[in-house]
Amino acid sequence: MSASRCGCRDPVPISLVAHQVFCPRRAWLEAAGERTDTAQMEAGRLEHGPVDDVSGSRARRVRGCEVASAELGVVGRCDTVEFDERGAATVVEHKATPVRRRPEITAPMRVQLALQVLSLQEQGVEVAGQAVYFTNHRIRRSVVLGDADFEEARRFVRQTRQTVEAESAPPPLEDDPRCGRCSHIGVCLPDERALEPVRRRIVVADPDTQVLHVTPQGAAARTRGGRVEILHHGEKIGSVPLERVQAVIVHGNVDLSGGLIRELLWRSLPVVWCSSTGRVVGWAVPASSPNGEARLWQHVASAGGRLDLAREFVAAKIANQATLLRRHGEASLTVARLRGLQRTATRVESIAELFGVEGDAGARYFADFPSMLTTQTLSGPDSPAVVDVRRGTRSTPR
Ligand code: SF4
Known part of the structure; x- marks a missing residue:
């Protein structure tokens, strides 16, 4: 493992293994320090806050209990360890669920508990059970772990090491529901895959309205009964409900009535005047424009x-x-x-x-800006040349 990347020399944080279970790319990003503070993380931190306060410990209930396993090479912290009269321990993880909002035991939780149990046992503590306390729901659920869970936890520790030792992040998941509830989506950018065109949906601000272009030369536009009416040589050639208008573009010799201009501005709709060839000559925007x-x-x-x-x-x-x-x-x-x-x-x-x-x-x-530039071909009239802008070198193609 790269010490500089994960912040510790060799032991793997148990929380990082839980990230690996959720998504290997997330484990790599987390180890590389790539994360952002999101509202969901802040909500989780607030809910989790009381158990991080070790001063809340009692004789039979220890909070913020540090654990480690030399055999597995992991370190971590149990939110709460409760001891019965015989001295046997029950590990209790506290979880806020600001995204899923369901008190369900997930695979990362099972692996996290299994590693905490193995670490405590290695430290000579007898473990009698384990549980998850869901802070939002104030529900405690017991978790039964078997040999298969402990074996799986060991396997994930090995995988986590491989993940964080890699020079680059694993590829993002494809069309996976986990991304929608992932705290690292803002830095992971899972929709942007190499060699694929980026697909972004274009969403219009108001799908029910359109820009009204008035083009007949010599026409006049006015408002009547909640509509924009277009007249040409005294004949009505168009009528549009004002509710369907997003803006009005006037092309060339077209008259707009004062009443229509006032009504458009009242409704925060802009008016743009252009020449008959489409060159913008001016515009009117409401006094209360957001700008x-x-x-x-x-x-x-x-x-x-x-x-x-x-x-x-x-x-x-x-x-x-x-x-x-x-x-x-x-x-x-x-x-x-x-x-x-x-x-x-x-x-x-x-x-x-x-x-x-x-x-x-x-x-x-x-x-590192040059690493974003690609090789380009510059073809001048005298000396066509290839310029590798990353290295700043220039060569003439054969
Ligand atoms: S956004 Fe998706 S691919 Fe990226 S780290 Fe999260 S779960 Fe993994």
């Missing part, structure tokens, strides 16, 4: 100095840098460091510190 208000609040925030907003802007910028490198580059270590700086940016105490984090991220990003 104007946003600018106003930006100036107010800027005048007051808003470290909280600045943190979010810089963290988002670094997140985008990391995402671009993950998509197109060959610098997984840099991506991991950028994710770390992204988290640091959300915690800095001053603007000066934030500038430092932003600069550090920028230097790392641009140092």
Whole structure:
């Protein structure tokens, strides 16, 4: 295992093995430090918080109990270990389920419990049972583990080592429901696979409305009875309900009545005037356009100095840098460091510190920027040449 990648020399964190059970790619990303703080993780942390407080331990109930197995090469922490009068232990894992919302024992939970039990037994503790306490539901479910569970747990430890020792992440799962509830989806980008065109659904803001183009030269448009009417030489040639209009584009010599312009602006619908050949000559937008208000609040925030907003802007910028490198580059270590700086940016105490984090991220990003560029052919009139922009070399093709 790469010590620098997983943060520990050789023992594998039991939590990392649980990630491996869920998805090997997630284990690799987690070991590489690539993760983002999501609302679901924060909800889980809040629910889990009380059991992380070791001061809540009692004589027969130990919280935050560190465990390790030299034989397996794992380390971990049991949320709670309860001891009966004979001194036998019951391991209780606390789980919040902000995504699944069902108190179900999953495969990663079984493996995690099995490794905790094996570690405790190696430390000379007699284990009488194990359970999961679902914090959202306040339900405790006992878990029975057999030989097959312990064997499977050992196998996953070996697989986890192989996963995190690999130079690059395993490929993402394909069309798998796990991705939809995965905390790492934002950094994993499972829909973006190499050699495949990226498919993104284009979703229109309002599928029930359309842009109205008024093109007949000499026409006039007005509003009557909740509709836009188009007249040409006194004859009505078109009529559209105002509810179906998203914007009005006027081409050339077309008159719009004052009543229609006012009605469109009332409804926050823009009007654009173009020449008869389509060149934009001007437009009208409602006074309450969202852009104007946003600018106003930006100036107010800027005048007051808003470290909280600045943190979010810089963290988002670094997140985008990391995402671009993950998509197109060959610098997984840099991506991991950028994710770390992204988290640091959300915690800095001053603007000066934030500038430092932003600069550090920028230097790392641009140092690996060439790995995102591909070889291109430049064909000038005199000397057609191939330029390998990654290496900055240039050669003339034979
Ligand atoms: S998003 Fe899917 S492929 Fe990526 S780490 Fe999560 S489960 Fe694995």
